[in-house]
Amino acid sequence: xxxxxxxxxxxxxxxxxxxxxxxxxxxxxxxxxxxxxxxxxxxxxxxxxxxxxxxxxxxxxxxxxxxxxxxxxxxxxxxxxxxxxxxxxxxxxxxxxxxxxxxxxxxxxxxxxxxxxxxxxxxxxxxxxxxxxxxxxxxxxxxxxxxxxxxxxxxxxxxxxxxxxxxxxxxxxxxxxxxxxxxxxxxxxxxxxxxxxxxxxxxxxxxxxxxxxxxxxxxxxxxxxxxxxxxxxxxxxxxxxxxxxxxxxxxxxxxxxxxxxxxxxxxxxxxxxxxxxxxxxxxxxxxxxxxxxxxxxxxxxxxxxxxxxxxxxxxxxxxxxxxxxxxxxxxxxxxxxxxxxxxxxxxxxxxxxxxxxxxxxxxxxxxxxxxxxxxxxxxxxxxxxxxxxxxxxxxxxxxxxxxxxxxxxxxxxxxxxxxxxxxxxxxxxxxxxxxxxxxxxxxxxxxxxxxxxxxxxxxxxxxxxxxxxxxxxxxxxxxxxxxxxxxxxxxx
Amino acid sequence: xxxxxxxxxxxxxxxxxxxxxxxxxxxxxxxxxxxxxxxxxxxxxxxxxxxxxxxxxxxxxxxxxxxxxxxxxxxxxxxxxxxxxxxxxxxxxxxxxxxxxxxxxxxxxxxxxxxxxxxxxxxxxxxxxxxxxxxxxxxxxxxxxxxxxxxxxxxxxxxxxxxxxxxxxxxxxxxxxxxxxxxxxxxxxxxxxxxxxxxxxxxxxxxxxxxxxxxxxxxxxxxxxxxxxxxxxxxxxxxxxxxxxxxxxxxxxxxxxxxxxxxxxxxxxxxxxxxxxxxxxxxxxxxxxxxxxxxxxxxxxxxxxxxxxxxxxxxxxxxxxxxxxxxxxxxxxx
Numbered sequence: 001x002x003x004x005x006x007x008x009x010x011x012x013x014x015x016x017x018x019x020x021x022x023x024x025x026x027x028x029x030x031x032x033x034x035x036x037x038x039x040x041x042x043x044x045x046x047x048x049x050x051x052x053x054x055x056x057x058x059x060x061x062x063x064x065x066x067x068x069x070x071x072x073x074x075x076x077x078x079x080x081x082x083x084x085x086x087x088x089x090x091x092x093x094x095x096x097x098x099x100x101x102x103x104x105x106x107x108x109x110x111x112x113x114x115x116x117x118x119x120x121x122x123x124x125x126x127x128x129x130x131x132x133x134x135x136x137x138x139x140x141x142x143x144x145x146x147x148x149x150x151x152x153x154x155x156x157x158x159x160x161x162x163x164x165x166x167x168x169x170x171x172x173x174x175x176x177x178x179x180x181x182x183x184x185x186x187x188x189x190x191x192x193x194x195x196x197x198x199x200x201x202x203x204x205x206x207x208x209x210x211x212x213x214x215x216x217x218x219x220x221x222x223x224x225x226x227x228x229x230x231x232x233x234x235x236x237x238x239x240x241x242x243x244x245x246x247x248x249x250x251x252x253x254x255x256x257x258x259x260x261x262x263x264x265x266x267x268x269x270x271x272x273x274x275x276x277x278x279x280x281x282x283x284x285x286x287x288x289x290x291x292x293x294x295x296x297x298x299x300x301x302x303x304x305x306x307x308x309x310x311x312x313x314x315x316x317x318x319x320x321x322x323x324x325x326x327x328x329x330x331x332x333x334x335x336x337x338x339x340x341x342x343x344x345x346x347x348x349x350x351x352x353x354x355x356x357x358x359x360x361x362x363x364x365x366x367x368x369x370x371x372x373x374x375x376x377x378x379x380x381x382x383x384x385x386x387x388x389x390x391x392x393x394x395x396x397x398x399x400x401x402x403x404x405x406x407x408x409x410x411x412x413x414x415x416x417x418x419x420x421x422x423x424x425x426x427x428x429x430x431x432x433x434x435x436x437x438x439x440x441x442x443x444x445x446x447x448x449x450x451x452x453x454x455x456x457x458x459x460x461x462x463x464x465x466x467x468x469x470x471x472x473x474x475x476x477x478x479x480x481x482x483x484x485x486x487x488x489x490x491x492x
Numbered sequence: 493x494x495x496x497x498x499x500x501x502x503x504x505x506x507x508x509x510x511x512x513x514x515x516x517x518x519x520x521x522x523x524x525x526x527x528x529x530x531x532x533x534x535x536x537x538x539x540x541x542x543x544x545x546x547x548x549x550x551x552x553x554x555x556x557x558x559x560x561x562x563x564x565x566x567x568x569x570x571x572x573x574x575x576x577x578x579x580x581x582x583x584x585x586x587x588x589x590x591x592x593x594x595x596x597x598x599x600x601x602x603x604x605x606x607x608x609x610x611x612x613x614x615x616x617x618x619x620x621x622x623x624x625x626x627x628x629x630x631x632x633x634x635x636x637x638x639x640x641x642x643x644x645x646x647x648x649x650x651x652x653x654x655x656x657x658x659x660x661x662x663x664x665x666x667x668x669x670x671x672x673x674x675x676x677x678x679x680x681x682x683x684x685x686x687x688x689x690x691x692x693x694x695x696x697x698x699x700x701x702x703x704x705x706x707x708x709x710x711x712x713x714x715x716x717x718x719x720x721x722x723x724x725x726x727x728x729x730x731x732x733x734x735x736x737x738x739x740x741x742x743x744x745x746x747x748x749x750x751x752x753x754x755x756x757x758x759x760x761x762x763x764x765x766x767x768x769x770x771x772x773x774x775x776x777x778x779x780x781x782x783x784x785x786x787x788x789x790x791x792x793x794x795x796x797x798x799x800x801x802x803x804x805x806x807x808x809x810x811x812x813x814x815x816x817x818x819x820x821x822x823x824x825x826x
Contacts, residue, residue: 033545034544036545037544037545038544040545041553131697132697132700132701132702133701134701135698135701135703136703176575176576176609176661178661178662178688178689178690179661179662179688180662181607181661181662181663181688181824183608183609190574190575190578190579190582190609190610191574191575191579192575193574193575193576193578193579193609194573194574194575194576194579197574263693263694263697264694313697317696317697317700317716317717318716318717319693319694319696319697320693323543323545326545326546326693327544327545330545330546330547330550330792331545333791333792333793334550334791334792336791338716339716340716340717340719340720341716341717341720341722342716342719342720343716403543403571403572403573403574403579404570404571404572405572405574405579444688448687448688448689451685451687451688452656452685452687452703452704454685
């Protein structure tokens, strides 16, 4: 079976597709979803179905890693799942250790992917059954848990962080409300009906605001866009660092896989949850947001693991867990693969080759990712003015190409100004992104849950998983208070 | 902020980039409307109002490929999504009526103007050909007590407002389908509680997990669970039984005179010369009758439904009237 895959005519398109995934994922505005959507039609021209599958699966994993490259170097997330890398990864880059952070990132992505795929192979049916127990009530608390993370990512500025998160939630209310079918704040504009697109908002807030800042900054244009590493960080250094955080990698990957397996959550939420979990349980909370290695490792392990996790409901039920797997499932139909409860019995070879492709992809990610981060590192050593223009061009083209809409280009420009203003007022941007992703999740799940229970709130507390989530939340908020009270008593 | 402090180098390069982008984004200037004999005189496009990778997009890409083979000029798919399909449909209606910009119109064209989402109706287009129609079905868990449609209707009558059903957002295709079904079956619109969801896939998960009682969606969307024996389809709201599932009764068989389909078809902007419309329609018919099309539709689980331009127009007229009644009865009308 392995020998079928490790052949020249399979490996070459596979690697090329993965390099393509690196390019798309690393380009702000071009998402993992788009990378997969673009590679699917190409894969149909491959003579051998395994080649096509390898291309599609390869792209879906690489694009998520590649999104961390611009997030780390330029603080512009390449994909929504990379937004958490703008925190500690970028701080490291500012200290001239961007290359080091990204090497750690690459290895952790690969390990996270391996763990995700490993869990997929070993306990997919069990995890899928667990995911079935999640309904609106559980998703509501999951989203609340995510929102509470805005305090974590506010870097010590809680009030401004909350304002930023509130703004994100408010922005997310624009558009057609799926619960009531009513239009909110659309002013009869069809473009606003689907709300503020997450991607254009993100490109504007992070990408364009960065460009504005650099226009207004000191006029030394010959300076290169990123600081280069002063000391060479050897591969041993990278591996030693990861080994010293092995538990973080493991915890984040498992959490990422489980969250990825939930049909109502994906790689973006997995990355944030892992980051928050790591910060909350860390002994050195203060270092987060200032270039903590664990702050790099947690989200990147989780988001690649979540890609593997998203395959669990996709294979077991034939139901996509996120936008990427939705496209992959569509492509599978063309290959006459019918994922669902019967695929494991009726077509085990097919399942095995999908598993094998997914596993090998994690190893191929290392050379492809290395080429990617070296290339981008090299491009970013060009003078700052050249790099910033390229960022702007890609931001605009990316936003436009998303749905061929000029409106999204205006959004990018508008949110560039918003982002610039907010940062000049020292308001952190990460909570705004959280509010934008999780606000609708909180609202829709609360209201849909209440329709199910005819207005009764008790199931939100009495369902077993809900009760556990509520306890975790309460513990997270009360523990510091209680601990400091006990400490005071002890001292007295 | 003083201008002298600005990084002028960046500023200049930026302005040049911005200018060139603006030029690149300008719509192409118009050329003369040709006749059917020399159509297509240049490459064409199919506007898809839904996202890449979805069912409508896959069909649009297949048709673009086939049109290129038949007409000898390249056809590309342009995804213009947003506004529940309103953005893409509107772009398609406003395109130059020379047959070079077609639209892969969908079911929403029949409903969105009644719901105040858009003012567009099918009359803003020249219908070219209907390509596909998937009927709504009512699906329950295999371990549920409802073995037939009669069982389910009996339960709803005895317990109005108790049964929960999901499948789309409120006011979405399958919500309207089940509402129309209830009206025709003599049940109140709110005799079933509609649980909004982001689409049929998440609602099937909810059904499997026991969080809702039934799902309304097309049969292929749930086929892997039905074949595995976890779910059971009770009824399909098609005009006649589906050839792929001959044992599944239609609503009409069960005494409820109702059918509801999510359709897809090609339309051209209003004012496209009739001979060009006829030419594209004939080509579409040829494509739909081909073996490759049947193969593509079977693999995707789509139901083939072919109507030429005139039959498509009649169908759209009927759809408009059918959904007006339902949308007014449900209170979704704006």
